[in-house]
Amino acid sequence: MAKYEKYRRKSPPKKEMSPLWRGIGCILMLIVPAISYGIAYVFLQEAKALGWVPPELLGHIKFPDWVFGVPFLDTMARFFGSLKDPWAMLIFFFATLFILSGLISLVYSAFHQLLGPPRYTDLDAPPPREKSKEYKR
Numbered sequence: 005m006a007k008y009e010k011y012r013r014k015s016p017p018k019k020e021m022s023p024l025w026r027g028i029g030c031i032l033m034l035i036v037p038a039i040s041y042g043i044a045y046v047f048l049q050e051a052k053a054l055g056w057v058p059p060e061l062l063g064h065i066k067f068p069d070w071v072f073g074v075p076f077l078d079t080m081a082r083f084f085g086s087l088k089d090p091w092a093m094l095i096f097f098f099a100t101l102f103i104l105s106g107l108i109s110l111v112y113s114a115f116h117q118l119l120g121p122p123r124y125t126d127l128d129a130p131p132p133r134e135k136s137k138e139y140k141r
Contacts, residue, residue, distance in 0.1 A: 036104055043104075044096035048089065051096070061092035 051057045067081040084090065124130075 032108065036108065037101060040101040040104055041097055044093060044100045047100070048092055048096045052089075052092075057089075057092050061095065062089050064088065065090055 048057070052062070064087070065084050067085060071077045071081045087093075
């Protein structure tokens, strides 16, 4: 019997993630930004009506004249120039995305804490059984 024989694992660890969790993660990567965009669009319309958005963020993007001389940049500039209030929309979109991602990660961590794997594995040392004495001076 070897010196460290008793510390070997009895069964190999499970290395594969459940396909269900991969599917949920894939869906969330697509759905959360779409939901964030929708919420940001609605919230931006309400914020503009209430006057909460600074006027510097509203309006179309203006590009310099030399951009329209370059073929690829011309197409991009015309597309981004046609968007209405892109700076405000980006700010509201990323703020909403940040908040939604934080909420989803909190919910996920709560479920993982309740239903996930055990905290300690076979290789971890067991917690100490005896309580240490109080230090008195």
